[in-house]
Amino acid sequence: MTDATTLFHAERAGHTYGTGATAVVAVREVSCAVTSGARIALSGPSGSGKSTLLHMMAGLEQATSGSVDWGALDGHPAGRPDQVGIIFQGVSLIPSLNAVENVALPLVIGGMSYDEAQNRARDAIGRLHLESLAAKLPDELSGGQAQRIAVARVLAAGPKLILADEPTGQLDRAAGIHVVDVLVEAADELGAALVVSTHDPAIAARFASRWTMHDGILASVSPHDDDFTDRTAS
Numbered sequence: 001m002t003d004a005t006t007l008f009h010a011e012r013a014g015h016t017y018g019t020g021a022t023a024v025v026a027v028r029e030v031s032c033a034v035t036s037g038a039r040i041a042l043s044g045p046s047g048s049g050k051s052t053l054l055h056m057m058a059g060l061e062q063a064t065s066g067s068v069d070w071g072a073l074d075g076h077p078a079g080r081p082d083q084v085g086i087i088f089q090g091v092s093l094i095p096s097l098n099a100v101e102n103v104a105l106p107l108v109i110g111g112m113s114y115d116e117a118q119n120r121a122r123d124a125i126g127r128l129h130l131e132s133l134a135a136k137l138p139d140e141l142s143g144g145q146a147q148r149i150a151v152a153r154v155l156a157a158g159p160k161l162i163l164a165d166e167p168t169g170q171l172d173r174a175a176g177i178h179v180v181d182v183l184v185e186a187a188d189e190l191g192a193a194l195v196v197s198t199h200d201p202a203i204a205a206r207f208a209s210r211w212t213m214h215d216g217i218l219a220s221v222s223p224h225d226d227d228f229t230d231r232t233a234s
C-alpha cells in the first residue's frame with residue numbers, strides 16, 4: 001500500500017543480474033518505503049546490493065521479482081531528474097565542462113534553454129555556497145568539491161527524492177561529512193527525501209534511519225523506523 005507521502009515502495013522486491021548459471025542475485029525480497037522527509041543511510045559490505053537497490057529506487061534497474069512503485073511521484077522516475085536525483089558511485093562530472101556547465105547539462109537535455117539552465121545552475125551553486133568553484137573544470141576540483149558540485153546538479157533539477165551512492169567513498173572523513181552536510185542542506189531546501197549509501201559508520205550515524213544490507217537482504221538497525229516497516233503487512 002502507498003499513500004501521498006510514499007516516494008518509493010518495495011514489496012518483496014528483488015533484482016537478479018543475468019540468467020541461468022551466471023545469474024547473480026543482488027537484492028532479495030526487500031520490503032521498504034521511502035517517505036517524504038526521510039533521511040536514510042544505507043550501509044553494508046562491498047557487493048551486498050546497495051548500488052543495485054539505489055538503482056531500483058531510481059527506476060534504473062527493474063525489480064526482477066516482487067514489485068516496486070513510486071506512489072507520490074509523477075510516474076516512473078527513470079530519466080526524470082525533476083523527480084529522482086541520483087549521485088552515482090564514483091566520478092560523475094563531465095571533464096570538458098566547467099562546474100556551472102556540468103550542473104546545467106541535465107536541464108538542457110531536459111529541454112530547458114541554455115540561458116535559463118545556466119541561471120538555474122548558478123542559483124543552485126550559490127544556494128550551496130559553491131560560487132568560487134563555478135568556473136572550474138573537474139580536474140581543478142578536489143574530490144570533495146567535485147561531489148558538492150554533483151549535489152548542486154541534483155539540487156538544480158529539484159527532485160522529490162535524492163539518492164547518493166557512496167558520495168563520500170573517495171574522501172577523508174572531514175570532507176565526507178562536509179559533502180553529507182551539503183546533501184542534507186539540498187534535501188532540506190527542496191523538502192526532498194534523502195537516501196545515502198556509505199561504508200563509514202560515522203556518516204551513517206548522522207542519519208535518523210539506518211538501514212543495512214547483507215547479501216542482498218535489507219534490515220533496519222534504527223529504532224522506531226517507519227520507513228522500514230513493511231506497510232504491505234498492515
Ligand SMILES: Nc1ncnc2c1ncn2[C@@H]1O[C@H](COP(=O)(O)OP(=O)(O)OP(=O)(O)O)[C@@H](O)[C@H]1O
Nearest residue numbers: 017024025026044045046047048049050051052053
Ligand atoms: N551489472 C552487473 N552485472 C552482473 N552483476 C552485477 C552487476 N552489478 C552488480 N552486480 C553484482 O551484484 C551484487 C551487488 O552489487 P552492488 O554493486 O549492488 O553492491 P554494493 O553493495 O553497491 O557494493 P560496493 O560497496 O562495492 O559498491 C554483487 O555481487 C555484484 O557483483
Ligand SMILES: [Mg+2]
Nearest residue numbers: 050051089165
Ligand atoms: Mg555500490
